[in-house]
Amino acid sequence: MPQAKDDPDLRVRQTRSTKPEIPPKTEEKKDGETQEGAPGSSSxxxxxxxxxxxxxxxxxxxxxxxxxxxxxxxxxxxxxxxxxxxxxxxxxxxxxxxxxxxxxxxxxxxxxxxxxxxxxxxxx
Missing domain, CATH: 3.30.70.920 (Lrp/AsnC effector binding domain/regulation of amino acid metabolism (RAM) domain)
Known part of the structure; x- marks a missing residue:
């Protein structure tokens, strides 16, 4: 088991799997802001x-x-x-x-x- 903790690939995989998916939420917010905030700017x-x-x-x-x-x-x-x-x-x-x-x-x-x-x- 100590060998698994020292393995850098294993650590990277664990950190990547725990990160949430943020980009889709920011895209939705951008679309909403452009539609409501500035109607003429996003034609x-x-x-x-x-x-x-x-x-x-x-x-x-x-x-x-x-x-x-x-x-x-x-x-x-x-x-x-x-x-x-x-x-x-x-x-x-x-x-x-x-x-x-x-x-x-x-x-x-x-x-x-x-x-x-x-x-x-x-x-x-």
Whole structure:
């Protein structure tokens, strides 16, 4: 037993396991403060993108791929019109343009065609 007390790895493991998880609580507090405290300072920009999927392509697979991209908040499928509706959210125009550029590059290389892009500001 004295050997276990002298083992530095064992001591590190014990101290790490007793520390509480603090970061999620601070993130929640930050979100709450920005929403209540300063409504104008924390605006997010949102883009609604409608993607027309070419005939013969699997709509569900396309939606899974598009919904998994970074920056995509919501993904919905319109089976009748062969369309995937996406909501992209970013902190500012520069970040939104980076997401849209990545997205449109993928769309052009793959099997889709972007129909329309509409930007609007959403106050967080």
């Amino acid at each position: 997010r920009i949102e883009a609604k993108v409608r993607v027309k999927i070419r005939r013969g392509k699997r709509l569900d697979r396309c939606a899974d791929i598009l919904g998994g991209l970074p920056g995509i908040e919501d993904c919905a499928v319109d089976q009748e019109n062969q369309v995937v509706l996406l909501t992209i959210s970013a902190a500012d125009n520069k970040a939104l343009n980076a997401v849209l550029t990545k997205f449109s590059t993928l769309v052009e290389q793959e099997w889709m065609k972007v129909d329309s892009k509409k930007l609007k500001e959403d106050r967080a």
